[in-house]
Amino acid sequence: MIASLPPGLILILGGLALVLVPARLRAAYMLALTFAGLAQIWILPAGAHGNVQLFGYTLTLIRVDKLSLAFGTIFHIAAAINVIYGWREKDTVQHVSALVYAGAGIAAVFVGDLVSLFVFWELTAIASVFLIWASRTERAFWSGMRYLVIQIGSGVILLAGVILHYRATGSIAFDKLGLVSLPTALIFVAFGIKCAFPLLHNWLQDAYPEATVFGTVVLSAFTTKLAVYALARGFPGTEILIWIGAIMTAFPVFFAVIENDLRRVLAYSLNNQLGFMVVGIGVGTPLALNGTVAHAFCHILYKSLLFMSMGAVLMRAGTVKASELGGLWKSMPWTAGFCIIGAASISAFPLFSGFVSKSLIMSATAENGYMWAWLVLLFASAGVLEHSGIKIPYFAFFAHDSGIRCKEAPANMLIAMGIAAAFCIGLGVYPKPLYDLLPYVAPYVPYTVSHVVTQLQLLVFAILAFALLVRHRIYPAEQRSTVLNTDWIYRRALPGLLAGMADVIRRLRFRALARAQVRLTRFIDTVYRHHGPQGVLARTWPVGSTVLWVAVLLCVTLLFYYFE
Amino acid sequence: MRENPEKPAWIERKSSIDLIYRGLWVACGALAFADFLYRKHGTFRFEEMPAFYGIFGFVCFLGIVLAGKYLRKIVGRKEDYYDR
Numbered sequence: 001m002i003a004s005l006p007p008g009l010i011l012i013l014g015g016l017a018l019v020l021v022p023a024r025l026r027a028a029y030m031l032a033l034t035f036a037g038l039a040q041i042w043i044l045p046a047g048a049h050g051n052v053q054l055f056g057y058t059l060t061l062i063r064v065d066k067l068s069l070a071f072g073t074i075f076h077i078a079a080a081i082n083v084i085y086g087w088r089e090k091d092t093v094q095h096v097s098a099l100v101y102a103g104a105g106i107a108a109v110f111v112g113d114l115v116s117l118f119v120f121w122e123l124t125a126i127a128s129v130f131l132i133w134a135s136r137t138e139r140a141f142w143s144g145m146r147y148l149v150i151q152i153g154s155g156v157i158l159l160a161g162v163i164l165h166y167r168a169t170g171s172i173a174f175d176k177l178g179l180v181s182l183p184t185a186l187i188f189v190a191f192g193i194k195c196a197f198p199l200l201h202n203w204l205q206d207a208y209p210e211a212t213v214f215g216t217v218v219l220s221a222f223t224t225k226l227a228v229y230a231l232a233r234g235f236p237g238t239e240i241l242i243w244i245g246a247i248m249t250a251f252p253v254f255f256a257v258i259e260n261d262l263r264r265v266l267a268y269s270l271n272n273q274l275g276f277m278v279v280g281i282g283v284g285t286p287l288a289l290n291g292t293v294a295h296a297f298c299h300i301l302y303k304s305l306l307f308m309s310m311g312a313v314l315m316r317a318g319t320v321k322a323s324e325l326g327g328l329w330k331s332m333p334w335t336a337g338f339c340i341i342g343a344a345s346i347s348a349f350p351l352f353s354g355f356v357s358k359s360l361i362m363s364a365t366a367e368n369g370y371m372w373a374w375l376v377l378l379f380a381s382a383g384v385l386e387h388s389g390i391k392i393p394y395f396a397f398f399a400h401d402s403g404i405r406c407k408e409a410p411a412n413m414l415i416a417m418g419i420a421a422a423f424c425i426g427l428g429v430y431p432k433p434l435y436d437l438l439p440y441v442a443p444y445v446p447y448t449v450s451h452v453v454t455q456l457q458l459l460v461f462a463i464l465a466f467a468l469l470v471r472h473r474i475y476p477a478e479q480r481s482t483v484l485n486t487d488w489i490y491r492r493a494l495p496g497l498l499a500g501m502a503d504v505i506r507r508l509r510f511r512a513l514a515r516a517q518v519r520l521t522r523f524i525d526t527v528y529r530h531h532g533p534q535g536v537l538a539r540t541w542p543v544g545s546t547v548l549w550v551a552v553l554l555c556v557t558l559l560f561y562y563f564e
Numbered sequence: 565m566r567e568n569p570e571k572p573a574w575i576e577r578k579s580s581i582d583l584i585y586r587g588l589w590v591a592c593g594a595l596a597f598a599d600f601l602y603r604k605h606g607t608f609r610f611e612e613m614p615a616f617y618g619i620f621g622f623v624c625f626l627g628i629v630l631a632g633k634y635l636r637k638i639v640g641r642k643e644d645y646y647d648r
Binding site (some may be wrong): 464 | 575576591598603605615618619620625626629630631633634636639641642645646647
């Protein structure tokens with residue numbers, strides 16, 4: 001019975017049934033759901049099955065191969081860690097939302113056709129927005145609205161692409177599509193929006209930091225990695241992705257330097273990490289695609305670890321603004337330690353998880369001769385170290401002592417962070433289980449002398465640069481500020497433009513109305529002059545003179561008659 | 565964690581910060597020197613240059629932070645920019 005159930009459905013249905021479970025059993029129940037889901041995907045036999053006939057289409061709800069298994073596995077692990085992190089969260093809405101959202105992401109990874117993909121694509125959007133709204137502030141409400149519009153928009157573009165694709169090819173199968181026609185281009189753009197391509201990215205930095213402590217951790221795992229999966233499935237080897245990805249790795253780096261909200265810094269850094277995965281898809285060789293999958297796997301763990309640590313800081317210290325924090329290691333030593341492990345992993349220090357996954361992408365990019373892209377990735381690696389490796393732990397836990405004294409994060413949060421940190425180190429030290437999970441055959445040895453020394457050089461010299469900048473007080477001080485990004489276009493520029501246009505139209509309308517009124521007044525005056533009480537045509541005539549005129553007219557008529 | 569106002573923690577002492585700073589210089593020197601001790605298997609010719617990765621990382625880091633300072637002048641706004 002369990003084998004015929006589409007993956008993800010356990011979490012979706014189980015999540016919806018959460019309200020029926022007694023409150024004190026809920027956390028354990030949710031954890032059990034994630035384990036059941038994980039067990040299920042590994043029991044399922046490989047291949048496509050679970051076909052459903054609907055309106056004459058064949059929907060494939062279960063397709064198990066190594067690509068979907070890798071993403072399905074990490075999504076379940078992330079969901080389980082999330083449950084532990086949110087163990088004491090009382091807000092049922094957030095738990096239901098998190099489970100349905102994770103379930104939808106998992107289901108989308110296992111479907112074999114584009115129509116089912118669309119359904120779960122939209123479900124991830126709808127389910128997840130409640131995690132943003134759960135902050136219950138006006139900012140979060142509007143941010144969630146923008147998020148929803150963009151995510152649903154991505155789905156609508158996907159649907160348009162799927163319909164056109166079906167008309168052109170007669171197929172709704174979700175296999176390698178390639179960027180070959182208008183329909184596939186639409187599908188590509190839909191994936192690109194969810195993957196936060198440059199200029200389509202800003203929903204991420206806008207919405208994620210507005211979610212709750214628990215919500216941001218959940219959000220960081222699924223949406224964008226689902227898009228990475230979809231690109232890896234549909235567009236491997238599409239060369240333009242190399243350049244899109246390279247730009248994605250590089251530009252958020254600059255914004256992350258000056259951003260004050262540390263959860264927003266992490267959102268920029270998320271964007272930058274997605275860039276590495278996108279480059280891997282663009283290169284498209286087995287090694288590169290393996291790199292993308294491995295990096296997505298490790299990334300979900302260390303990114304959620306970093307978001308968890310900043311969530312704990314937000315919860316205990318009441319803020320994650322770098323300008324307000326500092327010296328928190330005294331109050332939260334465990335959180336600080338876990339944060340540093342996450343920071344070392346994302347910076348790809350040897351013996352940490354980022355090292356064993358990013359290396360695959362770097363090597364594949366270089367081996368295929370993409371020198372400029374490779375240099376950009378190397379540049380971005382220094383950038384990651386700057387904002388995620390140093391800035392996050394340094395300004396939150398060290399730097400100048402802010403004087404904030406608070407309690408250490410609660411035990412359940414520390415356990416969740418501890419598990420993620422154990423994965424970060426475990427996979428970094430012993431990457432074999434991760435490599436065995438990868439979809440393609442491409443043997444790779446991450447730990448060579450050359451590799452370790454060059455990577456250490458890059459990182460330690462960059463740390464030296466940081467130390468120099470701080471020592472000579474060149475490093476820009478953290479300031480309370482808002483950093484403009486592309487969301488400025490639809491939050492300020494477009495509304496401004498529309499308001500301006502409305503103003504012009506209003507003025508034109510007033511002028512036209514005024515002119516019409518003048519004309520109307522003149523017309524009425526004329527009519528009044530002729531027909532008004534004093535008008536010629538409205539004068540009253542005495543009866544006598546009228547009789548005289550009638551007599552004159554009769555005479556004239558008579559004369560005419562007589563002479564004719 | 566217990567606090568003692570008279571005696572700053574190890575990591576807050578000027579002497580330890582200086583030690584870490586000097587340690588970084590030593591580590592960089594050692595890593596740069598290490599390039600002469602093994603055969604690098606890079607893909608591109610310029611990778612063969614001793615300490616290429618170190619210099620690249622150092623320059624990029626400086627560039628990113630300094631560029632960020634200028635970027636702030638362009639896109640930095642008051643915190644309540646969108647709330648007004």
